[in-house]
Amino acid sequence: MDADVVRLLIRRLQDGRLPHGRIGEVWFQAGTGQRCDCCGDVITPNHTKISGVSVDEWAAIQFHADCFRIWEVERLVPVPT
Numbered sequence: 392m393d394a395d396v397v398r399l400l401i402r403r404l405q406d407g408r409l410p411h412g413r414i415g416e417v418w419f420q421a422g423t424g425q426r427c428d429c430c431g432d433v434i435t436p437n438h439t440k441i442s443g444v445s446v447d448e449w450a451a452i453q454f455h456a457d458c459f460r461i462w463e464v465e466r467l468v469p470v471p472t
């Protein structure tokens with residue numbers, strides 16, 4: 392697990408740029424050059440892209456598969472107030 396990706400993801404969760412809600416339906420595809428909403432890097436065709444919509448925030452997301460797994464853990468950590 393890349394610590395920089397985790398820090399970036401936590402920051403985006405805390406400032407509301409990434410949703411906390413579960414994804415209603417998840418799609419797995421090869422990347423086609425989109426930017427990952429987590430790390431900001433391009434999702435190339437040799438990476439798996441995971442996309443979907445958060446059912447709580449109605450926010451569309453697209454992540455690298457590795458970033459999605461990190462987000463699935465970190466989204467459930469309470470945001471400090």
Ligand SMILES: [Zn+2]
Binds near residue numbers: 427428431454455
């Ligand atoms: Zn990523």
